Amino acid sequence: MAAPALARCMARTGVLPLGQAWGRAPRLPPSPLPAQRRAFSNNKVLVELDESAGVATMKFKSPPVNSLSLDFLTEFCISLEKLENDRACRGVILTSAVPKIFSSGLDITEMCGKSTEHYAEFWRAVQEMWLRLYSSNMVTVAAVNGSSPAGGCLIALTCDYRIMAENPKFSIGLNEAQLGIVAPFWFKDTFVNVVGHRVAESSLQLGSLHSAPEAHRIGLVDELVPEEKLKDRATAVMQQWLALPDHARQLTKTMMRKAVLDRLVAHREEDVQNFISFISKESIQKSLRMYMEMLKKKKS
Numbered sequence: 001m002a003a004p005a006l007a008r009c010m011a012r013t014g015v016l017p018l019g020q021a022w023g024r025a026p027r028l029p030p031s032p033l034p035a036q037r038r039a040f041s042n043n044k045v046l047v048e049l050d051e052s053a054g055v056a057t058m059k060f061k062s063p064p065v066n067s068l069s070l071d072f073l074t075e076f077c078i079s080l081e082k083l084e085n086d087r088a089c090r091g092v093i094l095t096s097a098v099p100k101i102f103s104s105g106l107d108i109t110e111m112c113g114k115s116t117e118h119y120a121e122f123w124r125a126v127q128e129m130w131l132r133l134y135s136s137n138m139v140t141v142a143a144v145n146g147s148s149p150a151g152g153c154l155i156a157l158t159c160d161y162r163i164m165a166e167n168p169k170f171s172i173g174l175n176e177a178q179l180g181i182v183a184p185f186w187f188k189d190t191f192v193n194v195v196g197h198r199v200a201e202s203s204l205q206l207g208s209l210h211s212a213p214e215a216h217r218i219g220l221v222d223e224l225v226p227e228e229k230l231k232d233r234a235t236a237v238m239q240q241w242l243a244l245p246d247h248a249r250q251l252t253k254t255m256m257r258k259a260v261l262d263r264l265v266a267h268r269e270e271d272v273q274n275f276i277s278f279i280s281k282e283s284i285q286k287s288l289r290m291y292m293e294m295l296k297k298k299k300s
């Protein structure tokens with residue numbers, strides 16, 4: 001199904017028509033086939049699957065800043081679903097093909113001056129991305145090779161393990177408060193599960209963007225490595241995780257994440273309505289417009 005048709009279907013039903021994102025049967029190990037590499041790509045996400053290792057790399061390629069637009073989110077979910085259903089794939093590394101940027105977070109233009117229907121469609125796609133990634137049966141490793149504010153940080157937090165390039169110019173964090181907006185409860189829950197309540201509380205209130213060393217110190221990322229070693233390190237970490245039996249790891253992951261996933265699943269439509277009423281406020285629209293202007297001025 002083409003991305004726009006799929007987006008419409010997601011807007012109508014609230015889920016991708018490809019199957020449920022959570023509560024799947026455990027994955028089976030891949031059959032011992034000869035070594036093979038496959039790649040598939042749509043406009044914004046490139047996927048390379050190394051069948052012999054059982055590992056895919058998903059590269060975000062939506063310049064200039066890999067913002068999470070409706071199209072991006074739809075393509076992301078399609079790619080993830082394909083891998084989830086592929087017995088040859090047991091793990092996925094998420095990284096960026098755009099230099100210096102992992103992802104700039106939700107596409108602000110999707111949240112400015114649009115219709116209620118558009119906000120609902122967009123927010124369902126954001127929810128879908130998170131539900132699918134957080135509940136994935138695959139091992140998920142974020143190789144954070146650039147700045148990663150807000151929704152970009154959420155993607156990294158949603159993975160099982162985070163490795164960041166130790167470039168002092170890269171920052172990561174849930175900076176929503178700086179935009180005059182509020183991270184929804186499931187962003188907050190995911191953050192708390194990674195860094196703990198105290199750190200999450202102050203970081204969220206201040207809308208902090210943490211430098212790579214600071215992010216490592218507070219546990220937001222698990223490791224820092226020189227940029228040129230990021231890919232190899234992500235591959236090595238993936239191998240360590242895949243050395244364990246899938247079923248034990250998957251059931252443990254489900255046990256750790258179920259409460260947080262269930263909370264959104266139970267309140268999904270309410271969360272969409274909250275988003276619409278919040279984002280439609282004139283004061284919030286004004287804050288977002290000013291923020292976009294600030295980004296543009298920074299350039300000139």
Ligand SMILES: CCCCC/C=C\C/C=C\CCC/C=C/C(=O)SCCNC(=O)CCNC(=O)[C@H](O)C(C)(C)COP(=O)(O)OP(=O)(O)OC[C@H]1O[C@@H](n2cnc3c(N)ncnc32)[C@H](O)[C@@H]1OP(=O)(O)O
Pocket residue numbers: 064065067068101103104105106107108109147149150151152175176179181182183184274275278279292295296299
């Ligand atoms: C109790 C009640 C609670 C109710 C709550 C209910 C619901 C919750 C409501 C809302 C929740 C929303 C959650 C939002 C999450 C988000 O992710 S918001 C997005 C936050 N992102 C950012 O703040 C990042 C902004 N961007 C930057 O800081 C920089 O662009 C950069 C990523 C560091 C890259 O810098 P640089 O390389 O210098 O590139 P430029 O700044 O020049 O940018 C290039 C062009 O890209 C445009 N752009 C950048 N980011 C975005 C974005 N996120 N969306 C759309 N567009 C973006 C930028 O404007 C430039 O455009 P032009 O070339 O000037 O046209």
